[in-house]
Every structure is written in structure tokens, then in C-alpha cells.
Amino acid sequence: MRIGILTGGGDCPGLNAVIRAVVRKGITHYGYEILGMKNGWLGLMEGKIIPLDLDSISGILNKGGTILGTSRTNPFKIKGGVGKIFSQMAKFEIDALIAVGGEDTLGVALKLVEKGIKCVGVPKTIDNDLSCTDYTFGFDTAISIVTEALDRLHTTAEAHHRVMVVEVMGRNAGWIAVEGGLAGGADYILIPEVPFAIEDVCAEIQKRRKRGKDFSIVVVAEGAKPKESSAIVQDEEKDAFGHVRLGGIGHLLGKEIEKLTGYETRVTVLGHTQRGGSPTAFDRILATRFGIAAIDLVKEGKFGSMVSLQGNAIVPCPLEDAVAKLKTVDIELYEIAKVFFG
Secondary structure: OOEEEEEEEOOOOOOHHHHHHHHHHHHHHHOOOEEOOOOOOHHHHHHHHHEEEEOOOOOOOOOOOOOOOOOOHHHOOOHHHHHHHHHHHHOOOOEEEEEEEEEHHHHHHHHHHOOOOEEEEEEEEOOOEEEOOOOOOOOHHHHHHHHHHHHHHHHHHHHHHEEEEEEOOOOOHHHHHHHHHHHOOOOEEOOOOEEEOOHHHHHHHHHHHHHHOEEEEEEOOOOEOOOOOOOOOEEEEOOOOOOEEOOOHHHHHHHHHHHHOOEEEEEEEHHHHHHHOOOOOHHHHHHHHHHHHHHHHHOOOOOOEEEEEEEEEEEEEEEEHOOOOEOOOHHHHHHHHHOOOO
């Protein structure tokens, strides 16, 4: 059999670990030929397909990004895009696909399964917002980066008696903000699931000052929204999946805090540093387990499935369930974080 693998959407640490595991077990245990699609669905449509052998995966476990490249391409929004996928799969004699990605990439995979293509999904998103899986790889690396950043910002905030606002990723779910903020000792955390009032944030900061603590750290997810307002965007242009580019809530929040409290406030936007660099040990292992499970599902003919982590077990779940809705923050966890606000 000839098995194709692609990585789509935003990059994140751990993608290469998945590729490595699929190639290793696919070749050594099942005798498969493994082909890599360059730049996600775009490469499959354009026929930019390369063979992957054991030499090509040597030394990639610790590398961030993806050796295959990625893109936010939606073949269902491109004229003739789906037809090109069928043509290229026939041309390269590809029997099945492994799609590694988040909600958008796996949503395309589900539609292709419904059209007859044999496909297995692997969940990838640093936002940890895919349903049916307890964790996605990349998330642990992201919150580790946020935690380290908060540790560093604590010292300069304390030295200058400042309020530090730290904007982190999280379009619709605030997992990075909550877990990174909780681990990094944030004094206030704002997430998309819970609209906020700037007056409440300022009140908690002032309460902290009255207790003698003369600095504060506020973590805000990029998709956090003030009450009776919409998410703050950099521009209104949408990508192939209908998403606008978020960003700016941190600077807006910083200006308002300084204006309402009079405390010197600085803003740090962590941005793409959260998805760059080497994966943590947890993400390397999880991604490896996902890759092994994905090629096993191909062998078993369980197409239309996504591998997932449930407890400590890797189990398959239907793709349609995985992308049916986003997994938002557990409010009980947010309540734990709130104990430390102010």
C-alpha cells in the first residue's frame, strides 16, 4: 500500500514526531510506502508529493515546525480543488491518507471521507480545543513557553512596580491562557469563554496594591472579549476557512488599565513564539503515540477515524465527533484560577 501524510493549518511542535512515527512503523512493520504531501492540502492538489523513507525522518524528533510544510488551504473553496485531490491520488497511486491538523484540516478530511477517500485524522492544535481528545500535542509546549515568559516578566514587573499584560493565543478557547497563567502565577486571566468588564480587572489590580503587592500580571487570550463587545481583530480579511486575524486585545487592555488605575502598564504579545521551537518531552511522546496509532488504524481499515488521548489510552473516535464542536475551557479549572485573582 501507498500511504500519504500531510500536515495542515498552523504549525506546532510535535508534527515531525508524528511523521517520524508513521514512516517508521509503516515501513518496518507493514511494508508500506509512505509519501509526504508538501504544504498540506495545497501540495496534494498540486502534486507536490515526495517519498518518505527512514533516512528522511532521521533526526527530526526534536525539531519544531514540519518537514512537510503546511498551509491553511481549503480545497472545497478552490474551483476544482476536490477533483484535483482525486486526480493526484490516482496518479500517485495513493491508497489512503493520514491528515494531521486541527478543526479545519480535519473538517476537510471528514468531507473527503464522505466522498470516498480513505482517511485517518491526527489531532493537532496548540489551542487544545478539539473534541474527543483530552490533549493535543503542541499544547504542552505552548503553555511551557507561556509559563517561562511569565516567570521572566514577574521579575521586571516587580522591579518597576508595573502591571504587565501578556497576550497569548486562544481564538475561541482559553486553555493556553488558563493553564499557562495558572502555572505562571498570573494575577488575572481573561478567556474567550467568559466576557469581562475592564472595571472588574482594574478593581482586582487595585485590591492587590492595597495589600502591598505593587505589581500585577494579567494574561489575556487573543479571543477574549469585553462584555457587550466582539473579539478584537487585526483586520477583517478572512482566511480560507472564514477566520479573521485576531490580535490587539492586549494593547487595548493595557491602555485601559493604565488610564483607569494610573499604574504604569506594559504589554507583551507572545504570538508565534508559542508555536515555535522544540517540543517538550510530553508532546514528543504524545505525537509519537498518535503517529503509531494512526498507521495502525490504516492497517485495520478504520477510516473516518481520528486518534485521541482519553485518560492515558490512545483510542479512535469518529472524525465527525471530533470536529462537531470546539472543546472549551473547563469552568471548574477557571474557578481554580480565580482563587488567585487580585
